[in-house]
Amino acid sequence: MRALTWHGKHDVRVDTVPDPQIVNPRDAIIEVTATAICGSDLHLYDAVIPGLMPGDILGHEFMGRVVDTGPKSTLKKGDRVVVPFTISCGACFFCQQQQFSACDNSNPVEKQEASELLYGHAMSGLFGYSHMTGGYPGGQAEYVRVPFSDVGPVVIPDGVPDEQVLFLSDILPTGWMAAENADIRPGDSVAVWGCGPVGLFAVQSALLMGAGQVIAIDHYPHRLALARSLGAKVIDFKQTHVLEALMEMTGGIGPDAVIDAVGMESHGFSPDNLMDALKQKVGIGADRAHALRMALMAVRKGGRVSIPGVYGGLADKFPLGALMEKGLQIRTGQTHVQKYTRELLHRILEGEIDTTFLISHRLALEDAPTGYRNFHGKQDEWTKVVLTPGAKGT
Amino acid sequence: MPRRQTDLPLAAAVLALTVGAGLAAGAMLKSPARRPPDSAPGRTARRSHFGGYQVAGRTVTIAAPRSRIYDMWRNPDRLTDFMEGLAAVQVSGDDVTWVIDTPDGHLAVETRLVEDRENEALAWRSVPGADIEIEAKVQLRDAPANRGTEVEAHIAWRPQAGTVGQWAARLRGTDPKVRGKQELKRLKMLLETGEIATSSNRRAD
Ligand SMILES: NC(=O)c1ccc[n+]([C@@H]2O[C@H](COP(=O)([O-])OP(=O)(O)OC[C@H]3O[C@@H](n4cnc5c(N)ncnc54)[C@H](O)[C@@H]3O)[C@@H](O)[C@H]2O)c1
Ligand SMILES: [Zn+2]
Ligand SMILES: [Zn+2]
Numbered sequence: 001m002r003a004l005t006w007h008g009k010h011d012v013r014v015d016t017v018p019d020p021q022i023v024n025p026r027d028a029i030i031e032v033t034a035t036a037i038c039g040s041d042l043h044l045y046d047a048v049i050p051g052l053m054p055g056d057i058l059g060h061e062f063m064g065r066v067v068d069t070g071p072k073s074t075l076k077k078g079d080r081v082v083v084p085f086t087i088s089c090g091a092c093f094f095c096q097q098q099q100f101s102a103c104d105n106s107n108p109v110e111k112q113e114a115s116e117l118l119y120g121h122a123m124s125g126l127f128g129y130s131h132m133t134g135g136y137p138g139g140q141a142e143y144v145r146v147p148f149s150d151v152g153p154v155v156i157p158d159g160v161p162d163e164q165v166l167f168l169s170d171i172l173p174t175g176w177m178a179a180e181n182a183d184i185r186p187g188d189s190v191a192v193w194g195c196g197p198v199g200l201f202a203v204q205s206a207l208l209m210g211a212g213q214v215i216a217i218d219h220y221p222h223r224l225a226l227a228r229s230l231g232a233k234v235i236d237f238k239q240t241h242v243l244e245a246l247m248e249m250t251g252g253i254g255p256d257a258v259i260d261a262v263g264m265e266s267h268g269f270s271p272d273n274l275m276d277a278l279k280q281k282v283g284i285g286a287d288r289a290h291a292l293r294m295a296l297m298a299v300r301k302g303g304r305v306s307i308p309g310v311y312g313g314l315a316d317k318f319p320l321g322a323l324m325e326k327g328l329q330i331r332t333g334q335t336h337v338q339k340y341t342r343e344l345l346h347r348i349l350e351g352e353i354d355t356t357f358l359i360s361h362r363l364a365l366e367d368a369p370t371g372y373r374n375f376h377g378k379q380d381e382w383t384k385v386v387l388t389p390g391a392k393g394t
Numbered sequence: 395m396p397r398r399q400t401d402l403p404l405a406a407a408v409l410a411l412t413v414g415a416g417l418a419a420g421a422m423l424k425s426p427a428r429r430p431p432d433s434a435p436g437r438t439a440r441r442s443h444f445g446g447y448q449v450a451g452r453t454v455t456i457a458a459p460r461s462r463i464y465d466m467w468r469n470p471d472r473l474t475d476f477m478e479g480l481a482a483v484q485v486s487g488d489d490v491t492w493v494i495d496t497p498d499g500h501l502a503v504e505t506r507l508v509e510d511r512e513n514e515a516l517a518w519r520s521v522p523g524a525d526i527e528i529e530a531k532v533q534l535r536d537a538p539a540n541r542g543t544e545v546e547a548h549i550a551w552r553p554q555a556g557t558v559g560q561w562a563a564r565l566r567g568t569d570p571k572v573r574g575k576q577e578l579k580r581l582k583m584l585l586e587t588g589e590i591a592t593s594s595n596r597r598a599d
Contacts, residue, residue, distance in 0.1 A: 020595040025588060072588065089587045093457060093541055108591045109579045113572070125591065136593040145595050148587070 002389065003057045003141035004368040009047035010376075012058065012369050014393075020137065020145035025072035028149035030083060034162040035062035035139045035365070037375050037385045038170060039196050039263075040310060044129070045372050051114070051130030060085035060127040061169040062139025063162060066149075074150040081153035082168045082345075083146055084337035087125035087136060090151035100124065101334035106148065107134045118313070123334060139169075140368055142389045154341045157349075163386065164348055167201075167355045173340040174308050175201020175261075179209050181306035181331035182257035187212035191246055191255040191298060192232070193291040195223035197358055197384055198308055199261035203232045204353065206259070215249060217242055220380040226357065246298045254300035262291035263309025296322045307332035358384045366393025404447065404519065404529050404550060437548065444550060447527075450571040451548025454578040458585045460513040460534040460543045466581070467516050467532050476580040476590060479573050490518055503528060527552045547578060 005015045020029055038061055044052055063082040066075045075081065087107075088100035095103050103124035107115075112122035114132050125147070128138015137145065146153060156165050179202050182190060190211045192199050195218035206214045207230065216227035217235045224234040235245050246255055292307065296319045299305055305328055323330070347353045360383040363371050371385040436444075437451045456463060466472055470490055471483045481500050482493040488507040493500050504524050509517035509531070517531035528551035535544045549570065583590045 018596060021597050023592060023594060023597050024590075089583075091457065091586045092582075093455070096457075104579075105583045105587045106591050108593055109576045109583070111593070112579070125593065134591070134593045137595050147591065 001142040002365060003137075004059060004365065004387075005054075006044060006052055006056045006058055007054045010045060010373075012045065012372050014366050014368055015055075017055075017057065017141075020143050022068055022070045023145060024147060025070045026148050026150055027070040028066050028073045028075045028146045028153070029068035030062070030064040030081065030144045030146055030153075031067045032062050032064040032139055032142060032144060032389050033080075034064070034166050035059050035141075035387050035389070036166060036169075037061075037140070037368070037371050037387070039198065040129070041372070042376050043310075045376055051132045051135075053131065053135070056128075056135065057137040057141050058128045059138035059140030060129060061166065061171070062127075062144060063156070063166050063169065064144070066153075067143070069149070072150065075153060075155070079153075080156045080158065082156060082165050082341070083127070083139065083144070084152045084154075084168075084173075084341060085127050085170045086152070086334065086337045087127065087134065087147055088151055088338055089148050090338075095151070098336055098339040099333075100336040100338045102336075111135060126334070140365065140387060142365070152338055154345055156345070160349065163356050163359060164354075165345065166386065167197075167358070168337075168341050168344055168348075170335065170337065171197040172201050172344055172353070172355055173337045174198050174335040175203075176205045176340050176344060177333075177335050178202040178259050178261060178306050178308035179205035179211075181304075181308075181333075182206065182259055183304050183329075183331075184209040184211050184257060186210040188256040189213050189215070189250045189253075190257045190259065191215045191217065191295070192227075192259045192261055193217045193295055194261035194263075194309065195220065195227045195234075196261065196379075199259070200226055200230065200358060201355075202259050202261050202306075202308065203227050203230050206257075207231050208347075208352070213249075215246065215255065222380045223383060226383065229357070242294060243298055250300070254298055254303065256300055257304040257306065258295040258299040259306045260292045260295050260309045263307075263311060293317065293319055296328065299326070299328060302327045304328070305330045308335070310334075359386050361385045363387055364391035364393045365389040366391070370394075404527055404552075447550040447552045448570070449548065449550045450574050451546065452571075452575045452578055453544055453546040454582050455537045455541055455544050456582045456585050457542035460536065462585065463534055463543055463545055463581075464513045464516070466585070468510075476584045477577045478580065479577065489521075505530070525553065545578065545581070547574060549574065 001017060001019045002014055003017050004012055006012055022029060041058055044058060066077050066079040066081060069075055086101045088095050088103040089105040092104040101124050106125035107122050111131055111134050115122035125134030125136050127136050154168060175198055184190060184206055188211050190206045192202050192214060195216050203214050203216050214232040215235060216232040217237055218224050219236055219238045224236060228234050235242055295305060360381060363385060365387045368387050371387060375382045375385050437449055471485050473483055474480050479495050481495045484491040490505050492503045503526060504521045505518035506521055508519045509515055513534060515533045517529060519529045520527050528549060530549040533546045537544045580590050
């Protein structure tokens with residue numbers, strides 16, 4: 001099959017690789033009909049996550065048609081499904097609590113050691129990401145082996161276009177969980193740092209959950225315009241003093257809840273040399289935790305802090321005093337995608353949520369390297385790239 | 395390590411692995427500075443020695459009843475279903491020979507079942523004259539809040555004089571602590587999900 005493979009910094013290629021097979025009883029094989037490039041993929045592209053091996057297949061946002069099933073899969077050949085980026089067994093203690101990204105049983109045993117060293121525990125397997133999260137071949141490919149296919153995939157009714165439901169795989173539930181973690185109450189002021197896909201969906205979700213006003217912060221004019229079109233007020237941090245503006249826009253109180261949808265990919269992800277990387281991290285993280293530091297300073301006393309943005313290592317100059325003295329609450333985590341997919345599908349089918357506004361570019365899988373180059377280099381206009389396997393490249 | 399402590403009986407070393415560090419075998423196992431005993435298992439002590447034995451132990455919670463896990467261990471030939479480091483198990487009555495994979499090939503360890511409490515505990519000890527003195531024990535307890543069963547497994551071992559170097563060489567690169575932990579995780583995967591997670595895209599033929 002054809003698949004987008006990683007070969008090093010800024011070097012991704014569409015290669016011919018062996019087709020996947022059913023390996024475990026609960027597996028299914030999906031023929032991918034649509035797949036997207038995520039902000040998280042750019043960190044792999046920048047090679048700031050060394051837990052990758054040359055030849056790894058990227059991609060964790062994908063959907064398609066079931067073409068093969070293991071004896072314990074509940075899917076049927078021909079089913080159209082969206083696949084969550086978190087791989088979860090559905091049976092362990094964590095899955096039973098709907099903490100799907102904490103699944104005990106989906107990250108292969110021998111891949112868990114690095115995470116245990118760095119975090120104390122290993123999290124669930126993820127598609128197309130670091131070997132710390134399993135090193136599962138990803139969805140920017142013609143076919144994907146989907147483990148625990150009786151738990152994750154959401155069957156989509158015929159007649160609903162791929163583009164309306166594709167983002168159930170990651171960024172829509174991620175924006176939704178970000179807003180849920182902000183514990184929004186009617187009339188609340190909510191500030192969102194970052195107007196990428198995650199931030200934009202957080203804006204949309206916060207408004208649906210009854211926020212009185214949502215203030216979105218970024219520096220890209222087009223992305224700020226998208227936030228405004230969803231109903232947010234916006235702050236361009238290149239032209240405005242963010243902390244002062246937030247105080248003035250909330251009656252001198254500060255936002256009731258803040259959402260950090262910027263994140264900081266750690267350089268400390270290498271399973272090979274974790275301890276060294278950890279030491280290197282001390283004192284380096286300062287600039288990259290900028291958005292989170294601002295959010296902690298801006299949020300009102302006793303307010304809520306939600307962090308969907310990804311952090312991997314240690315942060316320097318973290319305002320721990322502001323956190324404690326102001327009595328803040330923090331909630332964060334890789335998204336428990338399976339917890340939200342059914343409700344969000346329902347809202348899409350009811351017309352309450354539209355996700356297609358985000359898509360700026362549609363390319364053939366064969367042109368995926370062009371997609372990476374521009375999504376990386378021209379962030380303002382390239383807000384989201386959707387790839388179609390099988391289509392003719394340019 | 396003082397010489398006299400190598401005389402500690404194997405069973406005492408195993409006991410010391412599980413009960414409070416200070417309680418087990420008194421001064422024999424404890425660091426010289428006496429402190430009041432705490433509640434932690436002996437194997438987690440900052441400084442401890444088990445009379446010349448190497449020890450490893452680990453607890454895992456599995457969402458399954460004790461009886462299911464007991465059955466799995468009571469018929470140890472089924473353990474090869476999930477233990478990657480175990481090449482084969484030969485069972486004949488209470489005698490069990492464990493064939494372990496090492497970087498230098500197979501290693502056979504002859505043991506006998508020395509403790510069998512249904513749904514609670516099982517232990518195997520090496521037979522007299524074996525190359526290695528070893529005891530492996532599995533204990534099962536109900537986990538709190540209906541989370542299933544806490545499975546505690548641990549081993550204590552000491553190569554016999556004269557075979558030490560040979561054993562060390564053959565076990566090179568296989569840390570039994572890491573191995574043991576990983577095998578328990580595989581058992582958990584198998585019992586909770588019916589399969590063992592792999593990111594491989596192709597079956598091993
Ligand atoms: N928690 C999860 O499960 C999950 C899932 C998907 C993505 N993520 C993470 O969410 C984050 C955002 O993802 P994305 O796809 O939207 O990425 P993106 O790169 O497209 O968007 C990030 C946006 O943040 C803006 N930004 C950068 N610094 C800023 C600052 N100081 N203040 C305000 N805005 C700033 C950038 O201009 C950009 O528009 C990433 O860290 C990604 O890895 C997390
Ligand atoms: Zn993503
Ligand atoms: Zn699970």
